[in-house]
């Protein structure tokens with residue numbers, strides 16, 4: 001569903017992402033974790049075609065994001081950490097607008113179901129200014145899900161949600177993966193990543209420092225093989241300054 005080969009992103013002299021290679025299969029949830037400034041948002045923006053890559057290749061359902069941007073973007077949804085909404089469109093008008101952009105058939109039924117799923121059923125006529133931070137986040141997610149994306153890219157998806165909202169969102173994300181979507185989720189909430197993600201890509205300084213299931217990453221770290229060290233323990237160990245305990249750099 002997603003193929004990333006030797007992805008590089010530079011901003012002037014800053015090398016934000018260096019040599020990332022990985023794939024995500026249908027139904028798979030990949031967690032993207034790393035310290036502040038590691039390159040997670042830059043990576044997600046390149047995958048979504050929002051930022052041009054400096055070199056390397058990103059393909060979504062076989063469509064190169066640089067050469068077939070419309071086909072690639074039709075198949076994906078990018079949900080940023082800060083919801084970006086239109087000040088003068090109501091909740092319902094947002095969904096109508098997105099439906100027209102993506103040519104979604106029978107969008108009203110889908111929109112109603114999504115608003116119920118996001119607990120926004122009574123907010124159809126509200127403008128963004130009348131919504132709480134968490135409600136804006138849920139509207140942004142509902143808009144992202146409306147065209148049934150096959151690849152869902154999420155940057156800190158649970159920011160601003162209350163505990164019930166977090167639980168519902170986890171269920172929503174799991175449901176999309178079970179229905180065959182591929183998900184890439186960046187978060188500093190390591191227990192969430194551990195719970196939701198099938199595989200984890202740890203990046204530091206723009207480079208991949210570990211890629212695999214939690215058990216696979218543990219198995220590469222001396223003293224942790226066969227144990228049950230949490231992702232947090234592993235994260236601290238392999239991303240701490242001066243760490244020499246990194247697993248072998250992942251090939252893909």
Ligand SMILES: Nc1ncnc2c1ncn2[C@@H]1O[C@H](COP(=O)(O)OP(=O)(O)OP(=O)(O)O)[C@@H](O)[C@H]1O
Nearest residue numbers: 011014015016034035036037038039040041042043
């Ligand atoms: N527009 C930009 N111009 C110049 N440098 C940038 C720009 N955006 C990001 N960077 C730099 O690229 C590097 C990676 O930033 P990025 O936002 O991708 O990291 P991140 O892993 O998402 O961090 P955080 O966890 O703090 O959100 C950092 O060194 C950052 O300063």
